Amino acid sequence: MEIKADASPLTIADKRANDVINGYLKSTVLPVISEENLELPFEERKNWDRCWIVDPLDGTKEFIKRNGEFTVNIALVSEGKPEIGVIYAPALDVIYFSLVSEKKAFKFHITAEAVDATEIIKSAREIHPKKVSNAIKIVGSRSHMNEETLKFIKELKSAEKEVQVVSIGSSLKFCLLAEGEAHYYPRFGPTMEWDTEAGQAICEAVGFTCKFSHSGKSIQYNRENLRNDNFVVSYEG
Known part of the structure; x- marks a missing residue:
């Protein structure tokens, strides 16, 4: 484990997850902003219409404590606004995802080691918030x-x-x-x-x-x- 400049921990898992995610997103030919990538100057980023924003391991402290409350965050951003969001909690075997334009979000419990993305989209349960009561x-x-x-x-x-x-x-x-x-x-x-x-x-x-x-x-x-x-x-x- 390493300690970053802001005193937050960095694990081997952060780096490996980042490499895997960047490898998959490379085929989209869209730029990626990631916690573990080299931060590019704004002069280079300001003309990006769309980009991916990634946290390969959100909740590193939780990961180190082994309490299961860590996630992988991936979002597609268009003109500065989130368009697609995916949050995966590996230790909890659950994935959340949404398409903002369709005003729908979903949750899927993973029960097998290998799950096809098509199956996740087909079988995921739509989720809804609750209004404040007492x-x-x-x-x-x-x-x-x-x-x-x-x-x-x-x-x-x-x-x-x-x-x-x-x-x-x-x-x-x-x-x-x-x-x-x-x-x-x-x-x-x-x-x-x-x-x-x-x-x-x-x-x-x-x-x-x-x-x-x-x-x-x-x-x-x-x-x-x-x-x-x-x-x-x-x-x-």
């Missing part, structure tokens, strides 16, 4: 429960609602929202584009918005600075 569920990170997040929770409680916090690692937070297991995902801490792009595609397909908390604008991709500002994911379907 109890509000907030999904958060096991590693990033800070003061701003606690303040957000307190403000929801002041509206005389019961608030429950569901903790889970990696981009699985987005998946819980999309399948109705939570209602909000406030993130007041550092993330990168490859941490959110696939999850945003899945959530937006079922009626959620993913907006920066300060500007109120939807998260856009392939920006000059690939680091995300604070954001909130909420249901507006």
Whole structure:
């Protein structure tokens, strides 16, 4: 294991997964932004109409802890907006995917070592969010429960609602929202584009918005600075 400049861990699994994914995406002839690829200057990226954004292993800390809460994130981005999102949780044998334009997201449980993509698409179950009732569920990170997040929770409680916090690692937070297991995902801490792009595609397909908390604008991709500002994911379907 190595330690990156930002003090986050890097494993052999990150590198190997990145090589495999890049090998498959090469045939699409579209550029790839990946956590493990060399970051290209914005002058070279700014004219890309479409690109892939990849995190070959999201939740490396969870991977090292062996708690199963790590994912592979892949999204196709068009004009800065997520178009297709795929989140695969290898240890949980589950894959989520969406096509934003069709406003549909799906979940498939993998029961065999080799599964054809056609079978996944054919047999996957469509997932739906749930509107807020009396109890509000907030999904958060096991590693990033800070003061701003606690303040957000307190403000929801002041509206005389019961608030429950569901903790889970990696981009699985987005998946819980999309399948109705939570209602909000406030993130007041550092993330990168490859941490959110696939999850945003899945959530937006079922009626959620993913907006920066300060500007109120939807998260856009392939920006000059690939680091995300604070954001909130909420249901507006």
